Amino acid sequence: MELLLHEFELSLKHPFTISRGTITSQHTLIVELRQDGVSGYGEATVSAYYDAAMADMKQRFTAMEPVLAGHSFSDTDSFWNLCAGRLADAPFVLSAFDCAAHDLWGRLEGAPVHRLWGLDPNDAVVSSFTIGIAGVDEMIAKLAEMPGWPVYKIKLGTECDIETITALRAHTEAVFRVDANCGWAPTEAAGLSAEMARQDVEFIEQPLPPEAREAQAQLYQDSALPLIADESCARQEDVSPCADHFHGINIKLCKCGGLTPARRMIANARDHGLKVMVGCMIESSVGISAAAQLAPLLDYADLDGAVLLAKDAADGVQLRQGKLIFPDEPGLGIRALK
Numbered sequence: 076m077e078l079l080l081h082e083f084e085l086s087l088k089h090p091f092t093i094s095r096g097t098i099t100s101q102h103t104l105i106v107e108l109r110q111d112g113v114s115g116y117g118e119a120t121v122s123a124y125y126d127a128a129m130a131d132m133k134q135r136f137t138a139m140e141p142v143l144a145g146h147s148f149s150d151t152d153s154f155w156n157l158c159a160g161r162l163a164d165a166p167f168v169l170s171a172f173d174c175a176a177h178d179l180w181g182r183l184e185g186a187p188v189h190r191l192w193g194l195d196p197n198d199a200v201v202s203s204f205t206i207g208i209a210g211v212d213e214m215i216a217k218l219a220e221m222p223g224w225p226v227y228k229i230k231l232g233t234e235c236d237i238e239t240i241t242a243l244r245a246h247t248e249a250v251f252r253v254d255a256n257c258g259w260a261p262t263e264a265a266g267l268s269a270e271m272a273r274q275d276v277e278f279i280e281q282p283l284p285p286e287a288r289e290a291q292a293q294l295y296q297d298s299a300l301p302l303i304a305d306e307s308c309a310r311q312e313d314v315s316p317c318a319d320h321f322h323g324i325n326i327k328l329c330k331c332g333g334l335t336p337a338r339r340m341i342a343n344a345r346d347h348g349l350k351v352m353v354g355c356m357i358e359s360s361v362g363i364s365a366a367a368q369l370a371p372l373l374d375y376a377d378l379d380g381a382v383l384l385a386k387d388a389a390d391g392v393q394l395r396q397g398k399l400i401f402p403d404e405p406g407l408g409i410r411a412l413k
Contacts, residue, residue: 076143076144076147076148077109077110077143077144078107078108078136078139078143079106079107079109080106080107080136081104081105081106081107081388082102082103082104082105084100084101084102085100085102085103085358085359085384085386085387085388086099086100086386087100087385088383088384088385090209091207091357091383092207092208093207093256094230094231094256094258095258098357101121101356101358102120102121103119103121103358103359104118104121104129104133104136104171105117105118105119105171105389106118106175107175108143108148108176110147111183113183114179114182115177115180115182115406115407116175116361116407116412117171117174117178118174118358118359119132119167119171120167120357120362122167122356125309125329127165127167127329131165132165132168135165138161148180151173151180151334151335152335154172154173154176155173155335162332166310167330170330172333173328173334173336174361174362177333177334177368177407178406178409179406181405182405184405186405187403187404187405187406188334188406188407189370194368194371194372195371196370196399196401198370198371199371199373199399199401200370200373201225201397201398201399202226202376202377202378202397203224203227203228203252203377203379203397204221204226204227204228204379205230205254205377205379206218206227206228206243208230208233211238211239211243214239214243215242215243218243218246219246221382224249225249225397226249227251227252228251228252228253228254229251230254231253231258232258233258236255236270237267237270240270240271241274244274244275250275250277251274251277252276252279252280253278253280254281255280255281256280257282257306258282261283261287261293261294264282264298265297265299268282268294268298268299268300272299277300278300278302278303279298279301279302279303280302280303280305281304281305281325282302285306285307288320291321292319295319295320301322301350302320302321302322303322303323303325303375304317304321304323304324305324305325305354307320308321308324310330310331311331314343314344314349315343317349318347318348318349321349322349323374323375324340325353325354325377326341326352326354326369327353327354327355327356328362328365329358333365334365334369337353337369341373350375351372351373351374351375352374352375352376352377353366353370353377354377354378355377355379355380357380358380358381359388360387360388360389360390360391360392361407361409361412362380362381363378363381363391363392363394364389364391364407364408364409367392367399367407367408368407376399378394378399379394381394382394386413387413388412389409389412389413390409390410390413391408391409391410392407
């Protein structure tokens with residue numbers, strides 16, 4: 076098996092702000108696994124919050140080359156076992172490998188991954204479109220720029236959250252989901268949830284920091300709206316502790332290590348009565364196409380990462396006003412790198 080790396084600096088259409096910072100571009104690394112003239116692709120984005128630096132990821136990918144050179148791909152489970160022990164502390168790298176392996180598997184089998192799993196893309200949930208933090212007028216303009224989406228995720232975590240959500244609500248009757256990215260204080264969160272409920276918000280994602288476990292348990296009792304874990308649920312072992320603290324979890328492939336653990340997390344969440352969302356970083360259609368394979372299994376999806384880009388790095392699964400469009404291609408549906 077041959078390994079190739081493709082580095083991209085993906086410019087965004089607009090600066091993107093959440094409660095802990097702003098970016099104008101996304102640095103990302105697309106991994107290509109090639110065997111017998113067939114290639115599979117996966118993606119690992121740079122993330123300061125999760126300590127995923129470009130130089131470190133390149134080093135970890137390169138260190139795997141001798142291992143891959145002696146391996147002949149046969150199935151995704153065997154490949155996962157080959158990589159997981161060596162990359163347990165590098166989930167972004169592990170995810171890129173696992174997704175590339177699934178893409179390669181589908182291409183070798185001549186079928187989309189979701190079909191090989193027995194899933195019907197017609198059962199896929201719709202995705203939200205994200206409105207990043209900005210001045211109210213700018214957020215209204217971003218809403219107007221992307222009309223007709225059935226669901227909008229509104230990034231909050233400022234001193235003006237109530238004014239912001241009230242102003243946005245005046246411009247659409249679409250479903251709102253709020254993501255505070257750990258930006259709310261425990262003393263204010265229950266009151267803010269009540270205000271969000273008055274504006275017909277569906278749920279609140281990660282209102283408090285992960286370390287605020289006791290406050291989160293209390294908010295679970297007091298919140299006027301369902302609560303979805305994001306930063307509090309990175310890997311499979313985080314699912315069980317979310318019960319009685321959250322009503323659901325948001326799975327991101329790069330945080331958990333790929334499609335293989337994501338499917339286990341979905342099953343574990345169901346066992347605990349938790350709702351399931353799959354989200355994304357700002358990433359190209361390579362990463363989005365991988366996550367989209369899970370859409371028929373979900374309650375919610377937030378897979379608009381590539382829509383936020385000025386220029387994508389690949390063709391693959393597309394989003395049209397929230398609807399996931401799956402190309403009739405084998406593997407993850409990725410057509411070509413650009």
